[in-house]
Amino acid sequence: MSGGTSVGVRLASHFATVEQQKHAAVLGMWAWLLTELLLFAGLFLTALILRLTHPEAVQAAARHLKFWIGAVNTVVLIGSSLTMSGAIQLSRLGWQRGMVRFMLATAALGTLFLALKGYEYYADYHEHMMPFLSDRPYALTDSPPSRLFVNLYYVATGLHGLHLLTGIAILLAMTRQASRPGFLAAHQNRIEIFGLYWHFIDLIWIVAFPTLYVLNR
Amino acid sequence: MTSGTITDGPALRDPHTPDSRIGHGPDYLHAEHTLRSWFFTTDHKRIALLYLASITAFFVIGAVTAGLVRLALVVPDGQVFTNDTYNKLFTIHGVVMVWFFLIPSIPATFGNFLIPLMIGARDLAFPKLNLASWYVFMTGAFFTLVSVVLGGVDTGWTFYTPLSTAFSNTWVVPALIGVTIVGFSSILTGLNFVVTIHTMRAPGMTWFRLPIFVWTHYATSLIFLLATPVITVALVLLIAERAFHIGVFDPAYGGDPVLFQHLFWFYSHPAVYIMVLPGMGVISEIVPAFAQKKLFGYRFVAYAAIGLASVTFFVWGHHMFVNGQSDLASVAFSVLSFAVAVPSAVKVYNWTATIHKGSLKLDTPMLYAMGYIGLFVLGGLTGLYLATLAINQHVHATYFVVAHFHYIMVGGTVLAFLGGLHFWWPKFTGRMYIEAWGRISAVLIFIGFNVTFFPQFILGYLGMPRRYHVYPAEFQFLNILSSAGSTILAVGYIFPMIYLVYAIWFGKRAPANPWDARGLEWTVASPPPAHNFLTEPQAPKVPYDYPIQARETGRQHS
Ligand code: HEM
Numbered sequence: 001m002s003g004g005t006s007v008g009v010r011l012a013s014h015f016a017t018v019e020q021q022k023h024a025a026v027l028g029m030w031a032w033l034l035t036e037l038l039l040f041a042g043l044f045l046t047a048l049i050l051r052l053t054h055p056e057a058v059q060a061a062a063r064h065l066k067f068w069i070g071a072v073n074t075v076v077l078i079g080s081s082l083t084m085s086g087a088i089q090l091s092r093l094g095w096q097r098g099m100v101r102f103m104l105a106t107a108a109l110g111t112l113f114l115a116l117k118g119y120e121y122y123a124d125y126h127e128h129m130m131p132f133l134s135d136r137p138y139a140l141t142d143s144p145p146s147r148l149f150v151n152l153y154y155v156a157t158g159l160h161g162l163h164l165l166t167g168i169a170i171l172l173a174m175t176r177q178a179s180r181p182g183f184l185a186a187h188q189n190r191i192e193i194f195g196l197y198w199h200f201i202d203l204i205w206i207v208a209f210p211t212l213y214v215l216n217r
Numbered sequence: 218m219t220s221g222t223i224t225d226g227p228a229l230r231d232p233h234t235p236d237s238r239i240g241h242g243p244d245y246l247h248a249e250h251t252l253r254s255w256f257f258t259t260d261h262k263r264i265a266l267l268y269l270a271s272i273t274a275f276f277v278i279g280a281v282t283a284g285l286v287r288l289a290l291v292v293p294d295g296q297v298f299t300n301d302t303y304n305k306l307f308t309i310h311g312v313v314m315v316w317f318f319l320i321p322s323i324p325a326t327f328g329n330f331l332i333p334l335m336i337g338a339r340d341l342a343f344p345k346l347n348l349a350s351w352y353v354f355m356t357g358a359f360f361t362l363v364s365v366v367l368g369g370v371d372t373g374w375t376f377y378t379p380l381s382t383a384f385s386n387t388w389v390v391p392a393l394i395g396v397t398i399v400g401f402s403s404i405l406t407g408l409n410f411v412v413t414i415h416t417m418r419a420p421g422m423t424w425f426r427l428p429i430f431v432w433t434h435y436a437t438s439l440i441f442l443l444a445t446p447v448i449t450v451a452l453v454l455l456i457a458e459r460a461f462h463i464g465v466f467d468p469a470y471g472g473d474p475v476l477f478q479h480l481f482w483f484y485s486h487p488a489v490y491i492m493v494l495p496g497m498g499v500i501s502e503i504v505p506a507f508a509q510k511k512l513f514g515y516r517f518v519a520y521a522a523i524g525l526a527s528v529t530f531f532v533w534g535h536h537m538f539v540n541g542q543s544d545l546a547s548v549a550f551s552v553l554s555f556a557v558a559v560p561s562a563v564k565v566y567n568w569t570a571t572i573h574k575g576s577l578k579l580d581t582p583m584l585y586a587m588g589y590i591g592l593f594v595l596g597g598l599t600g601l602y603l604a605t606l607a608i609n610q611h612v613h614a615t616y617f618v619v620a621h622f623h624y625i626m627v628g629g630t631v632l633a634f635l636g637g638l639h640f641w642w643p644k645f646t647g648r649m650y651i652e653a654w655g656r657i658s659a660v661l662i663f664i665g666f667n668v669t670f671f672p673q674f675i676l677g678y679l680g681m682p683r684r685y686h687v688y689p690a691e692f693q694f695l696n697i698l699s700s701a702g703s704t705i706l707a708v709g710y711i712f713p714m715i716y717l718v719y720a721i722w723f724g725k726r727a728p729a730n731p732w733d734a735r736g737l738e739w740t741v742a743s744p745p746p747a748h749n750f751l752t753e754p755q756a757p758k759v760p761y762d763y764p765i766q767a768r769e770t771g772r773q774h775s
């Protein structure tokens with residue numbers, strides 16, 4: 001515990017105890033993640049059904065996905081989960097400044113992911129792999145189901161990207177709050193709760209990558 | 218309750234709470250007076266009233282469009298409106314009534330107000346999220362209203378593909394965006410309830426001391442959390458399909474229009490239990506209070522709520538018997554749908570057993586509750602007809618289906634809503650309404666409802682399809698009967714809007730417990746103090762501890 005400031009949670013007026021408040025926050029986040037899981041499950045399921053009904057078309061489309069960018073991005077996100085865990089550990093110890101650094105690293109890795117993803121989208125655009133653009137003819141015209149697969153790929157990765165973007169925004173807002181002393185004394189559990197969300201975004205990608213990229217190669 | 222006379226002055230406008238009654242600071246209505254204090258409140262009781270005002274407005278929109286639909290059906294040749302207008306009218310009616318009235322109705326108003334009081338908490342676990350859910354709700358409503366103002370939607374509330382994606386020339390996308398957004402407000406409300414019920418119960422308030430109202434809201438919240446995201450995906454895909462033609466619901470691209478039906482009903486069948494379970498909770502509070510008798514089979518009623526919330530996820534295919542799904546699937550969905558009737562019946566039997574040998578008082582809430590039980594039975598039994606494969610071939614997409622779901626959603630949920638409104642109105646506002654008017658309206662609504670919807674069973678059985686306004690002339694008599702009934706129903710709805718609002722200012726002051734009912738919400742003043750409990754709430758040892766005990770073994774004699 002050396003060097004840390006005090007760690008705790010300020011009691012909100014409608015709770016009886018801090019324990020109760022923390023329990024509520026954790027349960028709330030898990031409930032939210034459960035609904036998120038079902039949201040993504042619906043999408044992945046649709047993609048898997050398409051894969052079963054039109055295997056060749058899906059494979060033809062998946063060959064255009066940038067496997068290596070996807071793979072690198074998987075590593076990047078796992079890395080960001082590690083730095084996030086680091087931030088959580090440090091927050092428990094009360095090392096506020098170290099925690100902020102780890103949070104910034106997490107945000108940086110998240111941004112790197114988005115940058116790589118953006119580059120991937122750009123390359124897709126270049127290869128005429130954006131079938132939903134009406135003014136840009138689609139590359140695999142002879143395979144309509146592949147068009148659907150690519151579109152689902154955009155819906156799923158787009159929705160994931162949106163979650164990541166939200167995550168980065170919250171993370172940056174929290175680092176700002178945490179740059180003032182005394183943050184951990186009042187709000188330590190915000191870090192824990194946010195950590196759950198961050199790991200979840202990571203997990204969704206870890207499911208998306210095999211479903212979209214690996215399985216169809 | 219004696220009929221009210223004009224009493225001691227305006228309650229809401231009166232800035233000083235009469236201290237003879239409370240003496241511990243102002244109640245939640247008088248705590249603050251600015252508009253800001255309403256629109257930025259985090260008090261669950263005030264948020265409940267924000268919701269109540271909004272859903273009442275939507276109910277009026279839904280009711281007016283329903284009236285126009287019934288007007289069109291008075292003549293068989295479809296001359297009242299154009300086909301397009303008629304299609305838009307029943308679509309607005311369905312969309313508004315389902316998503317903007319029924320789904321939020323009881324949970325977002327009574328649930329919001331009462332759950333913290335019933336479990337002995339100061340507020341919901343996440344008060345700001347609760348307020349946010351109202352803003353999310355209003356944002357969704359805004360989009361849907363925009364689509365109506367721009368010219369409406371004609372797909373029906375079910376948004377079936379390919380009509381909604383490829384053929385409709387109306388404002389489908391803004392309507393879909395609205396409904397998608399509203400889903401998030403449901404999710405936030407459900408999340409808040411689940412967490413609150415798990416973590417905020419007062420010391421001693423164990424799960425089996427909770428009122429059934431809390432149990433049914435817990436079950437409803439689980440459905441909110443588990444089913445709503447699936448409709449969100451379905452609607453997002455539908456928006457993408459319509460806006461960008463991505464191909465998910467288009468066979469030309471390997472998509473499947475029936476996939477939409479699967480996703481839609483995977484949510485929307487459980488959603489019918491979102492609409493019906495909270496009402497069951499209301500009835501389970503009203504019936505023991507007006508029979509002054511302990512709720513019969515408490516544990517069974519509680520488990521039945523959870524049972525309904527579970528089985529309801531496995532019956533969605535009963536909406537798709539005639540769309541080419543495999544026979545095996547149809548048989549399975551049929552059998553599972555029959556299974557749903559079991560927990561539903563458990564509840565009905567327990568309510569009737571509670572009434573049996575109780576000391577009955579037929580006040581307004583109880584009249585609504587009794588109406589509910591009768592109409593819910595009819596609606597549920599006709600659900601079994603519909604779940605029978607052979608009968609379904611005959612009556613699918615006819616007025617029989619329309620009558621079935623209106624018996625449950627209007628005869629059931631709306632009556633429960635009104636019953637609850639009258640039961641807890643003294644608690645919400647601190648005022649009593651005029652009892653005689655309450656009884657008259659309850660009876661009018663019951664009669665009007667049956668005259669409106671019973672003929673529709675017959676019409677459907679004779680083969681009148683739903684969603685058409687041109688029909689064979691021999692169906693005209695029953696249609697006129699139905700339309701006539703709807704005017705009685707309308708009068709029955711307008712009365713409470715008048716006398717309940719009137720009571721806010723001019724009603725007699727309500728005591729803390731006007732019905733001699735049990736439950737923690739009746740231990741606090743009416744209206745409750747801003748922070749609910751002035752002293753630590755004492756959880757009762759037994760729920761529904763009324764003077765008359767239910768004899769559940771059947772062997773005891775008095
Ligand atoms: C005992 C339980 C129930 C059973 C077995 C049941 C069965 C069915 C079946 C088989 C259908 C499909 C009819 C068809 O389209 O051919 C149906 C339609 C419907 N039911 Fe039920 N139902 C039950 C309870 C409920 C409840 C509690 C509600 C609402 C609160 C409800 C609302 C609806 C609605 C809205 C439709 C029509 C949907 C549409 O096509 O627009 N049902 N029901």
Ligand SMILES: [Cu+2]
Nearest residue numbers: 486533535536
């Ligand atoms: Cu159903």
